[in-house]
Amino acid sequence: MNVIGTAGMPAAERLAFRREVSAKLWGPCDRRRGSHAEVGFRADSGVSEFGPVQAALVTTAPHAVRCTPDPVRRPEPEVFKLGCVVRGGGLVEQDDRRADLQAGDLILVDTSRPFLGRCAPDAPASLLLLRFPREALPLPARDVRRLNGVRIPGSHGVGALSSQFLLQLAARMDELGPSETARLSALVLDVLTVALAGALDVHGAAPSSTRQGALMAQIRAFMEKNLGDARLTPEAIAVANHISLRYLHKLFQQDGHTVAGWIRERRLEACRRDLTDPRLASRSIGAIAAGWGFSSPAHFSQAFRATYGLSPRQYRTRTPTL
Template identity: 65%
Template sequence: TQDGRYTEFGVGDLILFDTSRPYDAEFQRDVPVSRLLLLRFPRSLLPLPIRDLRSLSGVRIPGAGGIGGLSAQFMLQLARHMDELSPSDAARLSTLTLDVLTMALATALDAERTVPPHTRRRALMARIHAFIRDNLGDTRLTPDAIAAAHHISLRYLHKLFQEEGHTVAGWVRECRFEQCRRDLADPRLAARPINAIAARWGFANAAHFSQAFRSAHGLSPRQFRERCATAAPGSDCAR
């Protein structure tokens, strides 16, 4: 509750409140465990009028779909990997996170055009990257599906990735390889079959995965796992 507005929100939803003014918040009493991801930032960092922001305080931004959902997805992905970030990564991603949040709030205000073009583009790419990472295990994760989820044309999607020196399919494949490397290097997963690891991250054909992995890393998945098993403690074999 803030500014006389009372809102109930659930999993994935976003809600904005101003800690410089009175507010009240509580978890549902019949839910045994609840978790809240709290992002704090100076109000001055948002390139939106204070009057407009006040009209959003205590207003639920649905996380079930649209930009609100994609923005929540990005922030949850970031929270899961906070302990892996270097100080420089954290500084860069804090700026990116505000870009994403700015677009979510501007969309709720129907004021997307007031956001600078570079902010809109960075926010869009952040949401696309988070969407891809959240759906790596889905074999239907194609450029067409990614473009449709973000309401942009396939041509524009390819252009965005080309400007970063990547292809869409290449970036998806590298993200999948990254997760496979982590699992293959994890001693807790030593008994898990390689084809199960490949399938978990979207490689439906085990033979194709093995061939593509060898081409990319110079080792078969089995050889990579064996090398990691004998690596010195503390070495980052997964990279």
Template identity: 55%
Template sequence: MELVSTAKIPAKERFDFWRQVTTQSWVPMDSRCDRRQEDDFQARIGVTELGAVRAVLMTATPYSVRRTPQHIRRFDPETFKLSCPVRGRGMMEQNGRDGEFKAGDLFFLDTSQPYATGLAPDIAVGELLTLQFSPSLLPFPHRELRRLTAVHLPVSRGIGALSSVFLLQLARHLGDLSASDAARLSTLALDVLTVALANALDVHRAVPTHTRRSALLAQIHAFINQHLGEARLSPRDIAAAHHISVRYLHKVFQDEGHTVAGVVRARRLERCRRDLADPLLADRPISAIAARWGFSSAAHFSQTFRSAYGLSPREFRHESDPARELTSPVNVRKTTFQPFGR
């Protein structure tokens, strides 16, 4: 991920700097901030290329943007933007339609037409994931897609809800993706986009079967990640949430060379391994970490962990303790934590 931040920019210059950043990351537009908030303005932006889809994760104190006909004449890449607020709320406006958005919503904008959007001025910090892409990547006519601009895409249930979960999970892990991860996610991101927009347009037949299947698999994985802490999570629960049979769920995973139970177990073990290696959780009992990620039996967790990693949870935590490597003062580094952001 390419990361740009205002953290080291003098306060008086931050917002002018940010105007340039937003134009380079998205498209030319006018950025505005309440003068009373300019001195306290802070923002950062991370850009990850997911193949033909550009993913932009922005965290900022309140400000707004407006793209005018003059901006469009200056540069028109003919792209669309699907945005998913991660936290905070704000407004959007395009084609005579306007509305408010909040965390978990999905909304759609066309960069070839004037629009306005912004974070609510009374929030502390907002965070927004935006996927920018060419409409030529999707199997829908432009005029159909423009029906969706500045409206809330359905996220209360079904495909819309699962698409929202997938994008929120993507935002959470975007900074951790390697180049190979991003390459593998490129097709999934596009498939989820296609299915989410097909759902909003009610034109599912326009979506190829392999695209629907790939998007379904991505949404299932996002659902599993979200519910790992539920000890009773079962294939029946997962299938029911996605309106498919348990038999079909097993077939989807079998075609990928996995089993449902194996994927759930591997994800839980990875979360436990991460927590056991975290020095901030050094005082938390191993049994509590296991329970947090869905292991109801401490003995079963210990046996499963050892089978996967070759060490018991206690041995792994000991091996991961950074204090073991601090053999002299030279090894100690002072870290300054920034007050902004997560």
């Protein structure tokens, strides 16, 4: 994760620097300080790439942002931002809609259209911003635009599932290297699809052609979140996502997988990654396997060898920890 911040800069230069960085990341913005202007503007951003999705974890002093697209030069005509409030609150206005936000809530903004964002004035705010081209989503553009400036509650429904994943992502972004972000890219895009398709169902039914894909993304996000739970079974997954066990198996068959096979692959990959992590060098192989839901050490060792051609111990000793 690349960190961009105002720490160490003269107070008088911070706002101008932040405006320049924001223009490069999100487009031209008029960034205005709040009531604490006399102590100097402070802000930090940690930026990571998840395939077509750019994630920025922004921590900032109270301020307002008014963005107006350049009518002459617009190289990315349909770039959206989905924000997840990590800490604090605020409001967003776009297309004559106003959303008052609190921690956990989600908000969609179309950067090709004017919008106003304002942090709560009483405390610093932290926001995870996911920037992505509209074409990356399997949702019709006309439907996505209906969500501009609409609050997606993070307290219940599909919004809560998406919010929980994004809050976890915000908490662990600084731990992720290039290989982890590459592996998570599809999942991040799936979560975006789930959040927006779920909101479309609330504010106007999502097209039927997108519902199955959104449901599959929702199921994968649930499975990733609970991958370390040994009780993660097809039956538990079906119940948690309010579908029949038969339909769950059908969805995975259409995708060329089995439910149990998908869980096993993801767990083995997580164990393989942990076995080469120098921070976990003192942790036993059995503890790593149990932490990712393998209740039988013998079964784990057999499955690992079948997948990677080496036993877990051989893999750990022969692979350099960088």
